[in-house]
Amino acid sequence: MVLTACTVPQLKPQPSPFVAHNNWDGGFVSDDDRVSLQSMKFASAKSAGASTHMIAIGSTGHRTSWMQSSLEQINVPLPAFTMRAGARDTIFHNPASTTAAIVTCGGLCPGLNDVVAGLVRKLEDYGVKEGNILGVRYGYRGFYDPEFPPIVLTRENVEGLHLQGGTMLGTSRGGADIKEIVKKLDMWGVDMLFVVGGNGGNAGAAAIQAECQERGVVCSVVGVPKSIDNDILLIDRCFGFETAVEEAQRPLLAAKVEASSTFRGIGIVKLMGRESGFIALHASLSSGVVDVCLIPEVPFSLHGEKGLLAYLESVIARQGHAVVCVAEGAGQDMLPTSSDKTDASGNRILGDIGQWLKKEVKDNLPDVDVKYIDPTYMIRAIPTNSGDRIYCKILAHNAVHGAFAGFTGITVGLVN
Template identity: 55%
Template sequence: MASSNKASGGSVGDEVITCPTLRSKLQARESPFLRGNYHGGGFTSDNDRVLLQSVYFADRHSAGNRSQDRLEALSVQMKKASFKNAAIDDATSDLLLSVPKYAIRAGARKRIYFDPKETRMAIVTAGAICPGQNDIIRAIVTKAFDYGVPEGHILGIRNGFRGFTNRTRRPMVLTHSMVKDCHLEGGTLLGTSNDPADIREIIKRLDLWKIDQLFVIGGTGGNAAAYAIQRECERCNVPTAVVGVPKSIDNDMLLFDKCFGFDTAVEGAQAALMAAKVEAASGYRGIGIVKLMGRRSGFIAVQASLASGVVDAVLIPEVPFRLEGEKGLLAYVEKIMARDGHAVICVAEAAAQDLMHGEGPRRLDAAGNPVLSDVGPWLKAKFKAHFQDADIKYIDPSCLIRSIPASSQDRIYCRMLGHGAVHAAFAGYTGVTVGLINTHYCYIPIPMVIQAPRTVDPHGELWARLRSAIGQPSFVDDEDEEFCPE
């Protein structure tokens, strides 16, 4: 199977992110939605474009001008990224460093490249659970039925990629009745795992089961596996469209406005932060410490702290800090305690790793991610040693947050992502993932969003808004005037 790396049509040429397709190997046909003009909403053209950079900055001093979401800064970040994924070879990565101005818009096409009545699909979820996974599964299945895919033609791969080869956990047939109410529960009805994908064995199963479309719901590792599967399908001439749906409760996937489950996680974190506030305010010299998820970025900690309005200091992996000294964290909390009698600290799980480990090389897990030390108990011990008479409460709500059903906003987002993924596969796209960019749904080649993590910009608007809202000073910059809010 040889895939075309060019998007169909268009007048802006190299300024558009190109997505690989199977169209040269498949037969085009009319969409079943032509009658009724796709429920009255019309179709998306291959020539529709979404502008990746929506803001024109007057000069380099404009707020947000240094943000990583700017294309020039993003290219530099990709070039300097220490994160590498084995599924992406160096030649491919080099081609992706220059980010074009436009992305291909997602949506239903007038012409499709699979016969719905003959199409066979498979869905797999990989990595940790996240709010909204069942919503994505449901959206893919129901949209497939909407196209005319018969019941019995959609397989759910169980417990991640191991489900392709595990004889005791064979794939389940996903029916309308099975997925009808699955979105009301958290987790994934398919089960999941972090096991690596045996790419060659997966290709054998795809060929044996005659799977035309494979949907991978996963994070960086899951999408990297999807890309590796697509490359091996191409090499082995297996005509399977592979489409990813980016899953990251930490919201650390490049380019996209947000990942599904993130809004739910921020909302769920409120209960923990409010509990820490009550505990701290009720005790004598109370300090509440809440550790939130964030293996590579601190978006949940920042957004939850902004939303709650009860946090005094936020610690994230992107922004270094020091404990000791006149302008250190401990001295700042002393001032908060003197003023209010209590304090609340929010810390992302990957914060302070340099303080615990030093600057040397870190041990990696099987997925290539740094093995994190538990910052919560470490930080509690540091505070206890300094504030010996303080009543310190530590809360880690991670599993409670990620196991809950999706919020209403995430539920809508998941449905649109699932629909977009099915539209992509029927349009002949492969090796792509779908997400929201500048409020529009787009198709992006998988390697472009997994070669580096999206992080909170220490010089960007989001971090500046947080510091302005809670009065947090810099704990490392001697030139930054220390500030304790009145």
Template identity: 50%
Template sequence: MEELKDSQMKIETGDFGYILEDVPHLTDYVANLNTYPNPLRFNPAYSVVKQYFVDCDDTVPEKVIVHKNDPRGVHFRRAGPRQNVYFSPDEVHACVVTCGGLCPGLNTVIREIVGALYHMYGVTRVLGIDGGYRGFYSKNTITLTPKVVNDIHKRGGTILGSSRGGHDKSKIVDSIQDRGINQVYIIGGDGTQKGAAVIYEEIKRRGLKVVVAGIPKTIDNDIAVIDKSFGFDTAVEEAQRAINAAHVEAESAENGIGVVKLMGRYSGFIAMYATLASRDVDLCLIPESPFFLEGEGGLLEYVEKRLKENGHMVIVVAEGAGQELLAQSNSNPAKDASGNRLLKDVGMWLSDRIKAHFASMKHMPITLKYIDPTYMIRAVPSNASDNIYCTLLAQSCVHGAMAGFTGFISGLVHGRQTYIPFSRIVDHQNHVVITDRMWARVLSSTNQPSFLGPKELIEFKQLEEPQTQLLDGENTSSSGKK
């Protein structure tokens, strides 16, 4: 990974007081490339817009809140259309592939990539690779045109199909060469983008005029650097429906408890934001905040206390929370095709432990309902907010590819579209910082204890200081991430 990081990242320092963490360009390894005037210059829909084209020196800061004596830190290249491009429309043969798990907005991204290529740049050859990375090995492709993709944003899932794994770089690049593809758009999470980075390196090694551009996808919002990932807003909105159902069930029974398990393998953003949005949650459990069950100050004691006070309660638990408490061997845990550790069902486990606890009390019977809406949430179409965001991501990605940038993802940083090198998003994941303001707001909303003593809080503050962002943009750590 260090070799990959060094070869991908171009860091430039100038007289501006900041470091530009640049993305690769075709001219870095392909000589004597022709440039062409951007077709958008002559499109009346765009040529009238003042400053529509992005200046080559425009950058976006990674860190917006600084102390007066701090350096300005790292900047990224601003995304958007350039005055000149490195592909003529008639030479472009693009392909789009979706990998990993489902997420609201996948079809919208596909639609908008195709629309941007056709309507903005006049590109007419776009292939859809069927079935994730493995689709490169087969002959199964879909010809993508504006007519084919016109209504797909109204459906959940992906019309291209998806799969995990399949990062055989040689086979994939061979397929790209054999088909004459010169722009590859890859939609997927951190595992997918790691594969994209390897594909880019192989293309660079062969000296091919082929752009590899990524659009980061994860419903968990655990991709580093960017403000948020597409599908997250929809997931939070849909999660509230499950929470509302759990609240109705709990409120309708004596000592009723509603348990809702939400996505969040390593990061608890969906659980945290759905809790804040619903206002009906009494306990929110996420992977970043450990808890314990038994004894004074434990979770079971707290559940008992809240039931005596209110007569009902709602618990939201992220799928990765409390995994250390489950009976699971950590010596050689099972993994899926993408290398993700297979988790045990913490929601079912927690429900059983709560039932067993109150069954032993005899005098306090409970009614517990467990709801797992995971696959319902993943499969819905994206909402209005995510549809807009998907459009921005897709168009920015196409602008970057046409301008000759490669080995990058398009993402939102402080509300601005940027180009970010693969290496920055595959190094580590985004996590909730439990010693910061947003998690404090959750604790205030639920009135739950932190389940951490002063010693543990100090230890977690030391561990989490260099970690990543909160969506409200109020936290700035020493690393420069929000």
């Protein structure tokens, strides 16, 4: 899918180099193809999954979906449809004279190298000349830090890259001097910029696109959404999420073994999930060993008849041990160290729910043996599994197709 697309007006149309073989007999998509954002028509608000609520407008109100209300909070209108991603039979950049740049931003996530390699290969498939694909190092700072000049990316030096975790380009958070970045894009003659990043990285890409338009710099800016937490609005699945869920089985199963091997054992595993609990929930469900899953979306209490401590005591009484999976953003309202401070990317700095929970359980439940595991850096640094590997390739290819189609200010991702 391609979202919120607009075109660069200065570009001239020409036939795609793939016309000669009908895109390897796969055909082309049309700019008029659309994909619905809502695949289900609910009979009423009472239907499971409808998740509607009333929004007051003066003395009246109207019903709206959770997606619409979420977007209204950030003042983004929700279209009924998005554009379909894929190769077009008409392109607007001449491959022989095109220069492209790729930058990876934010925290590590399985699949960054896969996307970089996929972008390079598809750019060369279009006919972009060797030496004309630049890799910007260490995030946005690589545009203006003289210590880290861009590197040339080729099919040869990305060979086997998908087998490695991390990103060959390096990454960093924040530090985006938009005017300086656009100045360098113009100076280097970059026709296409691919930004692989999360909410902060894509916000930066949107600002770069706006600045390019303001200055008259002809450059297609394309985002590839990256969030190991799987929490980017409208995108059904972000790359790396499936790999993270699979790898999270290992610490959960280890916690089960540790807890069940001791008297009144409790295993606590903290997983990624700042604002959403997708990894914790999916990993808990798939592992089949978790007794309690705590996520940011659902508040919980520690004490009382319906509190976490009472429930853990009941689980131990029944089976002798318990396993807890907690997302890093859960229970932040209960932490004494919680604050409104943010990191370089604008993300709220979280208190350590895992360590706090470990202490509270040990202090309040007699004779428990608590084992705490935080596998965050082990999970996010691994290579992708086969499902994410394919998905990364599809995202990269469609990002290049979108850029050659003359679109800018777009993001590619799976919808429905």
